[in-house]
Amino acid sequence: MNIIIIGAGKLGDALVSCLTKEGHDITLIETDKELIETIVGKYDVLGISGNGANIDTLRQAGVQKADIVIATTANDELNVLCCLLSSKLGARHTVARVRETRYSKQLAFMRQELGISMVVNPELDAANEISRILRSSRTIKIDSFAKGRADLVELRVEDHSPLEGVKMSELSSRLKCKVLICAVQRGEKTIIPDGRFVLQTGDRVHITASHIELEKLFKTLGLSKQRVHSAMIVGGSTTAYYLVGQLIDSGFRIKIVEQDRDKCERFSETFPKATVICGNGTNDSLMDEEGLGQYDACVALTGIDEENIIISLLARSKQVPSIITKVNNSSLLRVINELSVDNAISPKDLTANHIVKYVRSQESNDSSSVQTLYKLFDNSIEAVEFVVTEDCACTHIPLKELKKKNNLLIACIVRAGQTLIPGGNDTMAVGDSVAVVSSDLYLRNLDEILA
Amino acid sequence: MSFAMVAYLLGQICKIEATLMILPLGVSFIYGERLQLAFLIPIAVLLAIGIPLTIKKPQNTHFYAKDAFAVVALSWFVMSFFGAAPFVISGAIPNCIDAFFETASGFTTTGATILTVIEGLPMGILFWRSLTHWIGGMGVLVFMLAIMPERETQSIFLMKAESTGPQVGKIVSKLRVTARILYGIYIGLTLIEFIFLLCGGMPVFDSIVNSFSTAGTGGFSIKNASIAGYNSAYAEYVIAVFMILFGINFNIFYLILVGQVREALGSEELRVYLGVIAVSTAILTVNLYKIYGTFEKTFRISFFQVSSIITTTGFATADIGTFPTLSKFVLLVLILFGACAGSTGGGIKIARVIILIKGARAEIRRLISPNAVVSSKFEGKPLDSALVRSTGAYLPAYVGLFAISALAVSIFDDFGFEANFTGVMTCLGNVGPGLGKLSGGVFADYSGVSKLILSFDMIAGRLELFPVLMLFSPKEYRR
Numbered sequence: 001m002n003i004i005i006i007g008a009g010k011l012g013d014a015l016v017s018c019l020t021k022e023g024h025d026i027t028l029i030e031t032d033k034e035l036i037e038t039i040v041g042k043y044d045v046l047g048i049s050g051n052g053a054n055i056d057t058l059r060q061a062g063v064q065k066a067d068i069v070i071a072t073t074a075n076d077e078l079n080v081l082c083c084l085l086s087s088k089l090g091a092r093h094t095v096a097r098v099r100e101t102r103y104s105k106q107l108a109f110m111r112q113e114l115g116i117s118m119v120v121n122p123e124l125d126a127a128n129e130i131s132r133i134l135r136s137s138r139t140i141k142i143d144s145f146a147k148g149r150a151d152l153v154e155l156r157v158e159d160h161s162p163l164e165g166v167k168m169s170e171l172s173s174r175l176k177c178k179v180l181i182c183a184v185q186r187g188e189k190t191i192i193p194d195g196r197f198v199l200q201t202g203d204r205v206h207i208t209a210s211h212i213e214l215e216k217l218f219k220t221l222g223l224s225k226q227r228v229h230s231a232m233i234v235g236g237s238t239t240a241y242y243l244v245g246q247l248i249d250s251g252f253r254i255k256i257v258e259q260d261r262d263k264c265e266r267f268s269e270t271f272p273k274a275t276v277i278c279g280n281g282t283n284d285s286l287m288d289e290e291g292l293g294q295y296d297a298c299v300a301l302t303g304i305d306e307e308n309i310i311i312s313l314l315a316r317s318k319q320v321p322s323i324i325t326k327v328n329n330s331s332l333l334r335v336i337n338e339l340s341v342d343n344a345i346s347p348k349d350l351t352a353n354h355i356v357k358y359v360r361s362q363e364s365n366d367s368s369s370v371q372t373l374y375k376l377f378d379n380s381i382e383a384v385e386f387v388v389t390e391d392c393a394c395t396h397i398p399l400k401e402l403k404k405k406n407n408l409l410i411a412c413i414v415r416a417g418q419t420l421i422p423g424g425n426d427t428m429a430v431g432d433s434v435a436v437v438s439s440d441l442y443l444r445n446l447d448e449i450l451a
Numbered sequence: 452m453s454f455a456m457v458a459y460l461l462g463q464i465c466k467i468e469a470t471l472m473i474l475p476l477g478v479s480f481i482y483g484e485r486l487q488l489a490f491l492i493p494i495a496v497l498l499a500i501g502i503p504l505t506i507k508k509p510q511n512t513h514f515y516a517k518d519a520f521a522v523v524a525l526s527w528f529v530m531s532f533f534g535a536a537p538f539v540i541s542g543a544i545p546n547c548i549d550a551f552f553e554t555a556s557g558f559t560t561t562g563a564t565i566l567t568v569i570e571g572l573p574m575g576i577l578f579w580r581s582l583t584h585w586i587g588g589m590g591v592l593v594f595m596l597a598i599m600p601e602r603e604t605q606s607i608f609l610m611k612a613e614s615t616g617p618q619v620g621k622i623v624s625k626l627r628v629t630a631r632i633l634y635g636i637y638i639g640l641t642l643i644e645f646i647f648l649l650c651g652g653m654p655v656f657d658s659i660v661n662s663f664s665t666a667g668t669g670g671f672s673i674k675n676a677s678i679a680g681y682n683s684a685y686a687e688y689v690i691a692v693f694m695i696l697f698g699i700n701f702n703i704f705y706l707i708l709v710g711q712v713r714e715a716l717g718s719e720e721l722r723v724y725l726g727v728i729a730v731s732t733a734i735l736t737v738n739l740y741k742i743y744g745t746f747e748k749t750f751r752i753s754f755f756q757v758s759s760i761i762t763t764t765g766f767a768t769a770d771i772g773t774f775p776t777l778s779k780f781v782l783l784v785l786i787l788f789g790a791c792a793g794s795t796g797g798g799i800k801i802a803r804v805i806i807l808i809k810g811a812r813a814e815i816r817r818l819i820s821p822n823a824v825v826s827s828k829f830e831g832k833p834l835d836s837a838l839v840r841s842t843g844a845y846l847p848a849y850v851g852l853f854a855i856s857a858l859a860v861s862i863f864d865d866f867g868f869e870a871n872f873t874g875v876m877t878c879l880g881n882v883g884p885g886l887g888k889l890s891g892g893v894f895a896d897y898s899g900v901s902k903l904i905l906s907f908d909m910i911a912g913r914l915e916l917f918p919v920l921m922l923f924s925p926k927e928y929r930r
Binding site for chain 2 (some may be wrong): 034047
């Protein structure tokens with residue numbers, strides 16, 4: 001598809017990276033010439049220097065024939081203007097990033113009344129994700145398929161864990177629960193395991209299962225339930241603003257640490273129930289004084305990745321049970337993997353994935369298009385959910401006889417509300433929700449799994 | 452530096468060259484020549500190198516500007532080295548250094564030769580000689596980008612290192628599609644020229660090889676007297692016009708194809724290029740009138756020589772050695788200027804000349820009134836300082852390489868100031884003919900060392916210096 005991306009910030013860069021891999025024709029509009037040079041050197045895109053709200057620039061970028069225009073400049077109003085102009089000039093779909101809190105209540109209105117196909121807000125996405133983790137029973141990041149009927153969870157194989165040394169084919173019998181390991185990260189490598197694969201200490205794994213089976217697994221692994229009632233939030237960013245609102249509504253006890261006095265005052269005005277501390281979150285003695293160790297959770301949300309990582313390590317040393325870290329540059333995580341930051345959230349990647357899913361579902365317009373999309377392990381593996389339709393060629397054939405492409409795995413099938421971890425003799429039927437885990441395939445519909 | 456990727460891409464280039472050699476092999480087969488071994492041996496060797504190198508794609512496909520520069524520079528040396536084999540094996544050019552010079556001159560579309568007698572060589576060899584022009588014109592790496600599958604390396608730096616001009620960019624968002632569009636235009640124009648020449652009564656084989664030589668703005672001819680050997684005013688006009696067309700930025704043809712004719716014809720570089728051609732032709736016509744007598748003949752010869760030199764082709768319809776000094780001087784300036792950026796021509800490029808002049812003019816105005824805010828425009832856009840800086844770096848490098856080479860060549864050979872001076876200039880600018888002894892573009896009498904230096908200059912000139920200079924500064928790729 002012809003896609004125009006306006007603005008080469010963090011989100012723009014992530015989108016270019018994802019969408020070029022999927023083979024789209026991408027034109028990037030950006031005012032900073034040097035930034036364009038860098039991106040054009042890295043990815044196969046056409047760069048145009050100029051303002052995305054300038055009609056001549058848009059025409060030069062071929063907006064008349066564009067399927068999707070995505071506006072991700074730093075300025076919300078500019079993004080909306082870019083989208084309005086583009087759709088008047090003939091672009092089929094438009095996506096705008098609008099992230100300022102003062103517009104957060106009118107996103108739906110803008111989508112309906114201004115004709116913008118999708119309005120994204122990375123900070124709000126991140127806040128939703130974090131509050132979901134904090135409100136879940138074990139503060140583990142759980143993604144779900146088929147409207148919550150199947151779960152996808154990431155774990156690390158610890159020393160002496162029951163998972164250590166387990167062969168995939170013996171997984172269910174050894175652990176006494178029906179779960180499937182669908183992706184493994186070992187060192188620099190990511191693997192989609194087959195039956196002969198054996199787990200080692202230090203592996204990071206993604207597991208699919210139903211709720212009940214997952215509970216059994218957690219019990220086997222000795223992960224106890226722990227409700228979070230209080231959270232220390234470091235960094236008064238926009239994400240923090242959304243998050244604090246949501247957590248206070250769910251009755252959490254909240255303390256916010258922020259360096260900037262003005263921001264502190266604004267927080268304290270908006271959220272009278274929260275305690276606001278003006279100070280540096282990386283300051284050990286300050287955090288002691290504020291009782292970081294007594295909190296159930298610590299969320300590091302400053303604007304600087306490195307600072308967030310340090311804050312998380314500090315929280316870990318004080319035995320805070322759940323720690324969530326905002327890390328935008330996810331390649332940093334590979335470096336600190338050994339230090340194991342458990343729950344890393346990247347607003348940029350969350351939103352990029354939303355948009356990629358949207359783009360992919362626009363591409364194949366039948367009902368078997370992508371339902372949900374998660375990217376695992378720094379975007380190297382993806383888990384995609386499809387609904388099986390009548391015209392699908394894969395139905396009623398046992399999975400072991402299906403001529404599938406390499407490096408993909410059917411991770412779970414949800415049929416009539418029942419979650420099935422598929423074996424070789426299972427089949428797919430019309431109406432099923434099917435989750436497929438794959439690397440480098442960029443599936444757009446279910447038939448693309450066939451070789 | 453990623454040595455694995457460099458080796459992998461060099462392997463691809465070897466395979467491409469082997470495939471291309473099948474064409475002259477076919478030609479020699481058609482003409483019933485016993486030349487099979489001359490092509491089969493290099494094809495076998497190229498495949499023996501290329502296939503093992505490309506059997507497995509490196510795990511780490513990260514690829515940076517530096518790697519692209521190295522790949523491009525090495526490819527051109529490797530291509531010239533193996534491309535010389537048919538000449539040596541067939542006995543057409545028994546001396547290895549001579550054959551290397553001839554092939555480098557072919558691929559870089561210089562058109563300088565060491566052959567004094569061309570007529571009578573086997574058809575397969577003549578075909579290969581002209582085919583090297585055609586391949587080198589648009590570039591073999593661009594060819595590779597066009598034919599490789601989408602998942603392969605799509606590094607813009609490969610194109611930047613091989614294509615000409617100060618600002619190499621894409622036409623459409625995908626590099627592969629851009630490369631295909633460029634080659635599509637290139638093949639289309641070559642075909643049109645072939646048909647025009649055929650209609651004028653030129654034999655099929657001659658039409659093909661002359662189209663190849665024109666398209667690459669090369670200049671190898673299969674007649675001893677070059678294009679003058681056809682005694683056809685029609686052929687001369689056709690070739691002169693097509694030389695000018697191939698000297699134009701290919702992006703302009705694309706703009707015309709997609710209907711943006713106004714933007715295309717508004718190009719500043721195109722206007723200056725055509726203006727320089729018009730003015731130079733006028734000067735030569737007036738200056739040469741006394742020699743040739745009739746207006747039509749004088750105009751035709753002037754127009755042809757100006758087109759041939761400014762596009763750095765080097766075809767001849769008259770001996771420029773016999774021209775008056777004014778005409779010689781005009782042609783010398785044209786050797787230096789060269790054709791448009793993004794064309795198949797060589798030289799410094801009109802775009803750079805414009806940028807340099809505008810930059811200098813702005814600088815002079817700043818000197819005179821230090822407080823003045825001076826801005827200049829190029830192609831309707833403000834001239835940004837990064838472009839002026841990179842262009843400013845190009846000229847001293849060009850002049851420096853020229854001076855060193857001229858000095859070195861003069862140590863080994865003394866054919867007079869005119870010949871040595873213009874010989875290096877013509878090789879660096881990928882033109883072909885020089886002045887004095889070299890007015891026919893024949894370098895046969897130069898010593899082996901000089902030929903190697905000149906071959907180096909040709910490749911450096913074709914790749915616009917920096918890739919080749921980087922290859923010879925090991926500090927750059929040590930880590």
